[in-house]
Amino acid sequence: MLPESIELLALAAFALAIALVFMPDRSPRRRLALQGGAGLAGTAAVAAVPTFDLALLVLVLLAVFQAALEGRRPTAACLKAPGVAVALLALAAVFARVGGPELIHRFAAVGLGAGLAAALGLLPYLHVFDPEEPVTASPIGWLAFVGPVLAAVIVAGAQGLLPADAGAAFGAVLIGLGVVNMAWGSLAAWLTESNGAAWRYSFVADWGLALCGFGLTLADGRRAALLVLFTVVLGRLPLYLASRQAGKDRVVTERPVNLLVAAALAGSAPFAGFAARVLLLRGATQLFWPLALVLALVMLLWLPGSLRLGRSMGLPRGRQALGVALVLALNVAAGLYPLPLLAGARL
């Protein structure tokens, strides 16, 4: 198993534990533990299997498992995007393995990038989203829980399958998808009507950063991607879970805690998102400096959406307030001293 996958898996397990310990008393703890634990086991299986094909088959099982959970979308709607993802990734694997002109391997690179986006639920394959749906049955499960490990496995699989030239094309596809998702996600998180949809788009925007990091194919890019995924799993996801209660009560507050949450979500210093952005900009400058300029401009779009999401948190109380404080503290710690996190993933 890849060290990166092991670390991301551990982060997902920790996020699940935080959700279970700090969720409000009236929440269905047992159901979340069972469904989250099963999802975690499936995610571990994706990372642990020795071949790319087996990872795809585990992905099929994960999609079917999620579609069978109690939710609001019909089964067929739940299976659409994972079906496209598995088909694209499998076709890409065929194209990567056979002999032929160089173009074939470039098609494989495009298929791997598009399949990754479809599996995660990013543009241009946004999953159908219902803010009222339980988190385990919603697309947020793919974006924030299964997705990070899946992305690490697919990127590593792509590096094993593709020759060097096509590997560069794969990086370019990821950067292109990343910039589009950053721009669209951050703008939509700011401008969309529903707060639930705004949270979903904010995940999409963060994934744009992670895809750019993976696509840079430099050490700094991989480090940035890992830190972004840390902020997704142990920052945005627990804060989203905390905000769901406020969303139900339609509470919007403007207190210092809301400003702190907004700062963490926007990736400002000293939170982990800031370190990720610095690494990403440094890597982009090394590769092609105009890309760093574009990334820096798009990163500014995080601010209005994050302020909105911060306000939508309401005022956390009781054990939920403790959970929010813990998440913010973890993000500050990772932002100030990310080396243990990076060393754990051998980056």
Added chain:
Amino acid sequence: MVEVAAAFVAWLGVSLVVLSDARRGLALGTLLAAAGLAGVALPEAGPAGTLALVAGGAVAAARRFTAGPGGWGILPPGSTPRLILCVAGGLLALWVGLAVMTGEGAALRFAVMSGVGLAGARALSSADTSVAQTAFAVLALAVAAGAALGADAGVWPFLAGAGAAVAVTWAPGRVQRAA
């Protein structure tokens, strides 16, 4: 010659899954697709892998035969675009697998590409649970057969593909919760 026939059977089976809306047509399509994919994968998958694919497809087909909308439902009114998809998708896979790609195993490449492509398209276009699950089962079988294109695949991908196909068709449909 056997591989060519098996590849054609695989394409025919997946096309039946695309063209059918009811359980008999879907079950027959699943069975044919599994048999064809197993046939083309035989040289690399070996007897155990081939048997696993056939068994997985047979169990999935049996399940589909007993659950879902009744009848054959092949080529219902309005299915012309799906028919065109099957023919055009098959021709495209044939051209890419035979003329563009090089090396041994053209039949396997054709069967896997047409199987994955058509089953993926069916999963994307369907609004019915039994159809989507059947498309997913065939997709799992095609992904498993595609493992035969890799070096030293072993028997595990074929067993996993068969298991996934069975699990997909036996999984309960999502319970709709009132808004």
